[in-house]
Amino acid sequence: MTAPEPEALDARVLDHLNRVVESRKGADPDTSYTAKLFAKGPNKIAQKVGEEATEVIIAALAEGPDKVVSESADLLYHLSVLWAQTGVAPEQVWAELARRFGTSGLEEKAGRAPGA
Numbered sequence: 001m002t003a004p005e006p007e008a009l010d011a012r013v014l015d016h017l018n019r020v021v022e023s024r025k026g027a028d029p030d031t032s033y034t035a036k037l038f039a040k041g042p043n044k045i046a047q048k049v050g051e052e053a054t055e056v057i058i059a060a061l062a063e064g065p066d067k068v069v070s071e072s073a074d075l076l077y078h079l080s081v082l083w084a085q086t087g088v089a090p091e092q093v094w095a096e097l098a099r100r101f102g103t104s105g106l107e108e109k110a111g112r113a114p115g116a
């Protein structure tokens with residue numbers, strides 16, 4: 001799959017990335033990093049998401065905005081692999097984000113069951 005069209009260089013790039021990631025299921029691990037991650041399994045994929053999240057934190061606290069950009073891209077890519085591996089369609093995440101519009105985070109927190 002080729003790069004997205006220039007007019008899609010906004011959040012739609014995530015949909016393009018997710019399709020590329022899905023297309024790597026069953027691909028040759030010698031020619032695809034994504035296929036290699038799928039072959040290593042859920043523990044490795046989850047570990048990579050944790051590592052990349054930590055790298056975003058380090059970038060934000062000590063390395064500056066350019067590094068935040070590149071580490072965020074690494075995190076979103078690995079999250080895309082995790083969604084594909086767990087059978088989550090990106091549209092489910094988009095729908096959940098959309099559902100939350102109009103509800104303040106403070107309001108949502110106040111409505112949680114005790115201890116949740």
Ligand SMILES: N=c1c2ncn([C@@H]3O[C@H](COP(=O)(O)OP(=O)(O)OP(=O)(O)O)[C@@H](O)[C@H]3O)c2ncn1[C@@H]1O[C@H](COP(=O)(O)O)[C@@H](O)[C@H]1O
Pocket residue numbers: 017020021024031032033034035073074077
């Ligand atoms: N966006 C990405 C992307 N971001 C980061 N990475 C890879 O993620 C890895 C992260 O680097 P690390 O140093 O943390 O990982 P590592 O030490 O090599 O890995 P481990 O030893 O921890 O497994 C690097 O190999 C990066 O190249 C990505 N690999 C692929 N993509 C996208 O996925 C597409 C398909 O890639 P392939 O599956 O490799 O064809 C690419 O065209 C890109 O669009």
